Amino acid sequence: MSFWRDKNGVFSLSAADNTKRLTEMLGNSSDVKERQFSFGKTQGIVLYITTLVDSILVEEHILKPLVENRSKSPEDSITVLDRTEAADFNDALDGLLTGKTLLFFEGQSACFICGTERTALRTIMEPQNEKIVRGAHDGFVENLNTNIFLLRRRVESKELVVEFMEKGKRVKKQIAIVYEKKIANPELIKELKRRMESINTEMIYSAGHIEQLIEDSSLSPFPQFLVTERPDRAAANIMEGRIAILNDGTPTVILAPTTFFAFYQSPDDYTSRMWAGSFYRLLRLLGFFIAFLLPALYIAVVAYHPEVIPGDLIVQMKGSVENIPYPPLVEALFMELTIELIREAGIRLPSPIGQTIGVVGGLVIGQSVVSAGLVSNLTVIVVALTAIAAYVVPSTEMGMSIRLIRFPVMVAASLFGFYGLVFAMMVLAIHLCKLNSLNTPYFAPFAPLRWKDLKDTVIRRSVWKQKTRPSDSMPLDKTKEDGSREWVKE
Amino acid sequence: MKEHATISKQQLFFMLLQTHVGVGILSLPYIVHKESGKDGWISILLAGILVQAGIAIIWLLSSRFPNKTLYDFAPLILGRVLGFLLNALYVVFFFIVACYTLAIFLSVSADWVFHYTPRSVFAVIVIGITVYLIKENIRIIARFSTLTSFLLAGVFLLFLFIIHDLKVRYLLPVGSAGGPAILRGSEQALFSFAGFETLLLLFPLTKASGKAKWKAAAGAGALVAILYALLAAFSYMYFSTDKLKHVPEPVLYLVRSVELGVIERVDLLFLSVWAVFAITTFMSYLYAAASGAAHLVKAENHRKAVYWLAALVLPVSLYAENSNELERISGTIGTWSSLFLFVLPVFLLVMAMMRKKREESS
Known part of the structure; x- marks a missing residue:
């Protein structure tokens, strides 16, 4: 030696x-x-x-x-x-x-x-967790080169830059940063690289691992970077001036910076007609409110403000709630946790048994829990609706965040009724105002308010009306569309 | 390092709006009605015009010191000792108004919904939420104000549902209360407009041309005046003059009669939204007080001052037990407030002009 x-x-x-x-x-x-x-x-x-x-x-x-x-x-x-x-x-x-x-x-x-590497490739197929109806059906795989190939194929531009870096003290893993150099803001790229440079971990296991090492606030319940397994989504985000982080070994691509509302957008919105796109955007936002607010609202109304319910309904509601021995919070928590259990069990079990669990969980428990007098009919309706609403988010991470936020809001509502809701929502709003994604405001374009960017947030205006890129990623070049419908005169 | 976060002119507008619209909104029509009867809405509009004058004065004062807040320029105008004293007075004023806002909030909440919850519980929660926000810089606070301003639009949509119950003849004949009574009403209304004095701090933090700043501030003031006057007019058109004498919170009763079909007792929802307005007002004042206090003790940032003042707010705001006492205190603060809203800014402006003080352009 x-x-x-x-x-x-x-x-x-x-x-x-x-x-x-x-x-x-x-x-x-x-x-x-x-x-x-x-x-x-x-x-x-x-x-x-x-x-x-x-x-x-x-x-x-x-x-x-x-x-x-x-x-x-x-x-x-x-x-x-x-x-x-x-x-x-x-x-x-x-x-x-x-x-x-x-x-x-x-x-x-x-x-x-x-170079004689053997590549054991999974075939390129549509990601199971981000399905769409219309549009491209390819998905990222576990191999970095293939993923970059998918991106480059989509964005065939001389301005697309791919930068490799190796991270991991004991096991080196390749990470790639991909961006459009004429659009992405160099300040953000610099900041991202600064954060990546400090990564000093033994081995990078997954994209989620990188995310946790470079995100702005690791205690926040909200995901601060968008992750996707869809090349079309990644490419569209790159064209909006965001930076894609790919790593070898996971099909997940991190997109930074991101806003809260990016989690509520789906490639489907852009392929369908403007009205449908806008409607489903609104529906998803409604889903967001239902998912974290409805059980809490139910608790607040039943426990504190039954007078809010119109007279015709109150008799039926009283009939449903009256014989239940537990306070609404316990009822709702019981049902919510049951649903979470079914969900978790459903993921782990092989799919034929998973369906059985769905039937047992959904039908049997739902039915018998009511007839046993443990939980009211209304609670079951509320919880079921909430569960469905939590899954309309096109991003799994955000869905999980919302399902978690729901619990403290429920407790707040059971303590102080409507005031509890207001307090909880204020804390949430303040948190969202404070939160940054790669040093850009997370809750844009609402806080700070940017009227121009609202055109692609709550609703989706026609593509030819979207003349500018959203400014949350601080793009170098703001114009993305100019007079496509000013057709040449015959 | 001093923080250099700035806000935009739109954010200035919304922040001012949120500071303005506060606890007063519930009982303003009643208070003004006591003096000027059914012509109270004219009083409110007059008060609004006076507020425009106040905004103009502060704007003139601030444009002499475009990058300096009150706390910076008061010692320049008056000398170190007097300036310090004036700043301390303003800090105390902001602090007292913050406490008063919180006390009213607690009192109304206890009277309307939560009879049995101890006030201190809500006080601690509200202070907690406030500290969570205002320890951040002004930009975050402005973002939050902008967000909550969306609620204001929602609230005023509610009033569309009662339009068919309004009787215009209750307002007639216009001006029957007579000039002096209307003016006395304006005086009463003035305190509900308190909030624009925070411009002494906000103007220099706004990144816009001088004229744009003034437009934003005046716009917010005008919008609030119009909303208040509408609110008063609605109340007077809904309740007759005789009935109104017995309704100290006419706006809540007004909302209570709104029938949406889907939900009843809209007043409970309204009260929840009003809680947000009350808390944002509280936040603005506590922030103003904290940034002033930090300046007085030459602290690096306002964060520590926020913690100290937050601890102080609790006992002071719980001091007033019942609504009668609060009304008395409100009278006292109302009288004193005109000193801080108008007299002192005018005094500062005159002194600055006489001593030819303005910020050196470097």
Whole structure:
């Protein structure tokens, strides 16, 4: 060892020495394989990790040309596309670990790295958790290069910039930042890189992991970056001046900065007609309010302000609620937690059983809990409606946040009725006003109010009316549409 | 480092709106009615005009010191000692108004909905929410004010539902109360317009041309005057003069009669929305007091002052137990407020002009 350490970084003239050292650096792992060959009079060794390389590539493009002496110099014989020379042993080691094949020649103090990675690819298919009706149906996969390919295919522009960085102290993982350089704000890119640079973790496990390391407020219940598995969504956001963060190993792409309302937008809104798009936007926002407010409202009304209910309804409501022994909060909490349990169980179980759980949970519990007199009919209706409303959010993260916020709001309502609701909503509103996403206001375009950006927030105006990009990402170039419908005169 | 967060002219408008529209909205028609009868809405409009004068004075004063708040320029005009004293007075005034706002809020809440909840519970919650917001910089506060202003539009849509019950003849003959009575009513109304004096702090924090700032402030003042006058006119057209004498919170009773079909007792909803307005007013005043207090003790930022004042607000605002006492206190504050709203700004302006003080343009 001491001999190598003295000449750190410099390859030995003996190919066997080099491979031996590398094999030892890899802990003599059993899948590190070497194979000797001769190129004319020169002896050489290829070193590779058999579980990582594509053996056909090694055979066809490295060994075969070398053995057949196709060219004058051994380097030129190799016909793989990606071929570099290693600077030092670490470089060579990194190459080995990403599935490259190393090439040593006897008497040459050099190491060639040939790209022979095996890629076990899942087929590109529509993400299960972000389905749409019309529009593109492809989705990101677990491979970084494929994901970038999907993005580049969509945004075929010379201004699309891809920047790679490697993060992870013990296990290095590739991360890519993708942005449109004529639109994305350089300040934001700088800020993002500043945050990424401090990442000093052992290994990056997923996109959610990166998100937690670079988000503005890690205690907030709200997700501050949009994540998506849809290339069309990512591409549209890149064209709005946002920065996409891709990492190897997860199909999830992080988009920053984001506003609260971006979570309520779906690619469907843009493919359908303006009226339908606007209607479903409004419906989703209604869903947002129902999801976090309805159970609390129910509790406040039943426990504190039954006088709010119109006279015709109050008799029926009293009949439903009167014989229930528990206070409305307990009732509602019981049902909400049941629904959450069914949801969680439904995700984990294999799909045929999952349906059974749905039936057992939904029908049996719902029916019998009422007839047992534990929970009122109304509570079941309220909770069911809430559960449905929580799932109209096109983003899973936001859906989860809302379902969590619901609980403190319910407690507040059970303590102080309408006032409790008001207090809770004020705290929520203040929090949203305070919250930033990559130093840009999260609750834009409502706080701060930007009238111009409302055209694509609560409603969706016709695409040709959306002449400017939303300003929350502070784009360099604001115009996105100019006179598409000023048709050339006949 | 001093914070340099600025707000836009729209944010100035909304912040002023939220400071203006506060606890007074519920009983203003009643208070004015006591003096000027069914012509109270004229009194309110007159008070609104006076407020425009007040805004103009503060604007003139501020435009001499475009980057300095009251706390910065008062010592420049009056000298260090007197300026300090004046600033301290303003801090106390802002603080007292904040306490008063909270006390009214607690009292109305106790009378209308929560008879049994101890006042201190709501006081602690409101103060908690306030601190959560106002420890941030002015820009965040302005964002929140803008957001809550949407509620104001909703509230006034409510009144569309009672239009068919209004009887214009209750207002006739216009002006029958006579000039002096109407003027006395204006005097009573004036305190409900308190809020524009925060411009002493807000103008320099606004990033806009001088004229735009004035337009935003005057616009907010005018809008509030019109809304208040409408509210009073609605109350007078709904209740006759005789009935109104027995209704100290006419606006709540007015809303109570709104029939939406889907829900009843709209007043309860209205009260919840009103809670937001009351709390935002409280926030503005406490922020004004805290930033002043921080300035007096030369603190780096206002955060610590917020905590101290928040702790102080609690006992002071719980001091007034019942509504009669509050009404008495309100009278006292009302009298004193004209000093802070008009007299002192005029005095400062005159002094600044005489001593030819203005900010050196660097």
